[in-house]
Amino acid sequence: MHTQTKAMLEQCPVPLDLRRAVAPNETLLACPAADIARAAAYFVSRGAELATMVGLDLEPLGGGLAIEAAFSLPAFDEFIRVQADLEGGASYPALTPAIPAAQWYEREAKDLLGIDPVGHPDPRRLVLHESYPHGYHPLRKHVDGVAQAPIDARRFDHFEVHGEGVYELPVGPIHAGVIEPGHFRFSNIGDLVLFLDARLFYTHRGVEKIVEGMAPGRALFTVERTCAACTVSHGVAFASAVERAAQVEIPSRARWLRTLLLELERLYNHVGDIGNICAGTGLHAGTARGAILKERLQRLNEALTGHRFLMGVVDIGGLRTDLDARALNEQGRALASIHADFSMYADGIFGVDSFVHRLKGPGRLDAALVTALGGTGVAARASGVATDYRTQHPHAAYATVQPRPVVETGGDVFARTMVRVREAEESFRLVRAILDGLPGGAARTEAGRLPPRAAALGYAESPRGANVHWVMFDDGGRIYRLRIRSAAYANWPLVARAVPGNMVPDFPLINKSFELCYACCDR
Amino acid sequence: MDGKGPGAELAAAIRRRWRRSLHIRHLDSGSCNGCDWELAALLNPYYDIQRLGLDFVASPRHADLLLVTGVMTRNLVDAALRTYEAMPEPRLVVAVGACAVGGGVFAQTYAAHGAAAPTLPVDVHIPGCPPRPEAIIQGLLLAVGRA
Numbered sequence: 001m002h003t004q005t006k007a008m009l010e011q012c013p014v015p016l017d018l019r020r021a022v023a024p025n026e027t028l029l030a031c032p033a034a035d036i037a038r039a040a041a042y043f044v045s046r047g048a049e050l051a052t053m054v055g056l057d058l059e060p061l062g063g064g065l066a067i068e069a070a071f072s073l074p075a076f077d078e079f080i081r082v083q084a085d086l087e088g089g090a091s092y093p094a095l096t097p098a099i100p101a102a103q104w105y106e107r108e109a110k111d112l113l114g115i116d117p118v119g120h121p122d123p124r125r126l127v128l129h130e131s132y133p134h135g136y137h138p139l140r141k142h143v144d145g146v147a148q149a150p151i152d153a154r155r156f157d158h159f160e161v162h163g164e165g166v167y168e169l170p171v172g173p174i175h176a177g178v179i180e181p182g183h184f185r186f187s188n189i190g191d192l193v194l195f196l197d198a199r200l201f202y203t204h205r206g207v208e209k210i211v212e213g214m215a216p217g218r219a220l221f222t223v224e225r226t227c228a229a230c231t232v233s234h235g236v237a238f239a240s241a242v243e244r245a246a247q248v249e250i251p252s253r254a255r256w257l258r259t260l261l262l263e264l265e266r267l268y269n270h271v272g273d274i275g276n277i278c279a280g281t282g283l284h285a286g287t288a289r290g291a292i293l294k295e296r297l298q299r300l301n302e303a304l305t306g307h308r309f310l311m312g313v314v315d316i317g318g319l320r321t322d323l324d325a326r327a328l329n330e331q332g333r334a335l336a337s338i339h340a341d342f343s344m345y346a347d348g349i350f351g352v353d354s355f356v357h358r359l360k361g362p363g364r365l366d367a368a369l370v371t372a373l374g375g376t377g378v379a380a381r382a383s384g385v386a387t388d389y390r391t392q393h394p395h396a397a398y399a400t401v402q403p404r405p406v407v408e409t410g411g412d413v414f415a416r417t418m419v420r421v422r423e424a425e426e427s428f429r430l431v432r433a434i435l436d437g438l439p440g441g442a443a444r445t446e447a448g449r450l451p452p453r454a455a456a457l458g459y460a461e462s463p464r465g466a467n468v469h470w471v472m473f474d475d476g477g478r479i480y481r482l483r484i485r486s487a488a489y490a491n492w493p494l495v496a497r498a499v500p501g502n503m504v505p506d507f508p509l510i511n512k513s514f515e516l517c518y519a520c521c522d523r
Numbered sequence: 524m525d526g527k528g529p530g531a532e533l534a535a536a537i538r539r540r541w542r543r544s545l546h547i548r549h550l551d552s553g554s555c556n557g558c559d560w561e562l563a564a565l566l567n568p569y570y571d572i573q574r575l576g577l578d579f580v581a582s583p584r585h586a587d588l589l590l591v592t593g594v595m596t597r598n599l600v601d602a603a604l605r606t607y608e609a610m611p612e613p614r615l616v617v618a619v620g621a622c623a624v625g626g627g628v629f630a631q632t633y634a635a636h637g638a639a640a641p642t643l644p645v646d647v648h649i650p651g652c653p654p655r656p657e658a659i660i661q662g663l664l665l666a667v668g669r670a
Contacts, residue, residue: 129598138633146631148597173602176581178549178563180556181599202598203553206632222628228557228653291567298564308655309557519556 055109101374161187180518233462235314241458254318269463318444363510377465548586554593
């Protein structure tokens with residue numbers, strides 16, 4: 001533990017009980033339920049950032065309900081986790097009034113576990129829509145994970161804006177294009193959006209409950225399908241949580257190859273997203289050329305791994321199978337050609353004045369709001385917030401293969417597009433460096449035995465920001481509880497704040513500039 | 524796919540039966556986004572299904588065929604049924620991907636009802652996780668042949 005972290009914990013106004021060092025950079029603490037909000041506010045005032053929150057039902061292990069908040073200390077590459085036993089109760093003082101970034105985590109724990117954050121400013125449903133009955137909390141251990149609760153027919157409890165000339169525009173959940181489902185309730189005056197209320201979690205599948213009781217290797221298959229577009233970053237985050245809990249070091253070749261996969265995932269996503277921004281502005285040549293580049297990158301993924309989305313490659317302990325040296329060599333050359341075409345493409349679209357003009361201004365977010373709401377990834381870096389788990393919490397081989405930070409300050413659609421362009425350039429460079437420096441040896445090691453009831457964090461910087469997985473095991477090394485915090489989950493509240501003050505027709509463009517997955521968020 | 528192969532057969536069937544245009548409505552009923560991205564890929568210049576007379580339309584009212592992706596989630600079952608009911612008859616339903624075909628890794632949970640059938644009357648199943656774009660074109664050809 002860094003001396004400044006130690007000092008911070010010693011000066012904490014709340015009594016903290018040091019439980020254990022889970023990993024060299026991860027410490028578990030306990031505090032009384034009544035004090036957790038105060039402790040959390042103190043950590044944040046000292047530079048900590050909320051990484052995830054987890055509600056827990058420990059009843060089968062002889063406990064009760066518990067709540068945990070995990071914080072990232074980006075300056076020292078450390079994580080501190082504070083757990084509070086609710087002592088037979090089901091409530092605690094909400095963190096949200098002091099830490100707005102906690103808003104969704106607390107609403108989710110209320111829906112799924114019936115843990116009440118007292119004093120939370122928004123008591124509405126989040127993950128479970130109003131069709132789920134009152135008092136039904138599927139992540140409680142005694143609740144059957146397969147049985148369907150009866151349908152309760154209440155309507156969406158959305159915020160209403162009243163005033164002369166104000167009208168509501170409901171959009172979705174089924175959208176006009178090939179897009180994932182979500183419902184947006186705009187309150188407008190004329191063309192101007194006054195307020196946006198988003199109802200998500202339509203694709204909530206119950207991923208976290210499904211994997212309970214599974215061996216980690218089997219659960220990985222489901223976890224990878226949290227979201228196809230972020231499958232590598234979810235796979236790596238989950239696998240590394242398991243490895244950290246088992247205190248296993250994976251071989252350096254595996255770390256490098258995971259880095260390669262993470263960067264290939266970032267590349268096809270960023271390049272595809274830039275093409276879609278062109279679609280949002282009617283720059284058809286840019287849309288078509290972007291789609292061609294994305295297809296070439298996905299074909300490269302398939303040539304290397306057998307899967308266009310890179311599924312099924314990551315495993316607990318490393319990679320399921322080593323990548324073929326000849327294929328790596330060939331695809332390295334193919335990538336150089338895609339890189340050259342991408343650079344020319346990016347120069348081309350940014351040479352179109354009407355395109356650039358269209359991107360500047362809409363969907364502006366300032367750094368203070370991004371920080372307060374816990375924004376991550378491209379969305380944060382485009383607003384001048386230099387957060388990136390690759391440099392702050394180097395995972396895989398990022399301690400050696402270091403990305404140069406990309407930060408823009410405009411906070412608008414243009415800035416988010418520019419961050420993607422510059423990061424794609426950087427990813428091409430990183431992939432080249434990985435292929436040139438790839439160490440030999442094994443690509444996998446045995447996962448080892450999991451200590452009973454061990455719990456650990458795993459994380460990876462996805463194309464959209466940090467994916468943070470919190471995993472706890474039972475006495476037999478099976479999953480007791482998994483909490484998947486995706487980058488999209490952290491960033492969706494930003495979208496709702498970026499839209500008011502803009503024109504209704506700018507919403508699709510603003511939404512595309514965040515390019516958040518619904519599947520990642522909804523699970 | 525020019526001149527022969529599944530693409531050309533599909534184009535010929537569409538010319539014959541739907542007077543050159545088969546309109547598709549996509550319905551994500553709880554997908555992980557993989558199948559959805561492969562549907563989007565069908566519009567890229569490599570596959571370019573518009574040249575075959577196929578297109579994705581913005582409203583189920585304009586659609587001849589419903590392409591369903593993902594496990595049927597509880598939060599979406601109502602919207603899925605309403606989308607289907609909004610389509611004019613005759614209408615086709617194609618389930619795309621392991622989840623819509625058989626429930627996939629999610630299947631039955633407190634939050635999901637498994638495959639697209641029996642909630643929707645599925646005519647053709649296209650397996651895969653996700654199916655490659657060529658497989659989706661092949662599946663559409665099957666669907667058109669059954670109409």
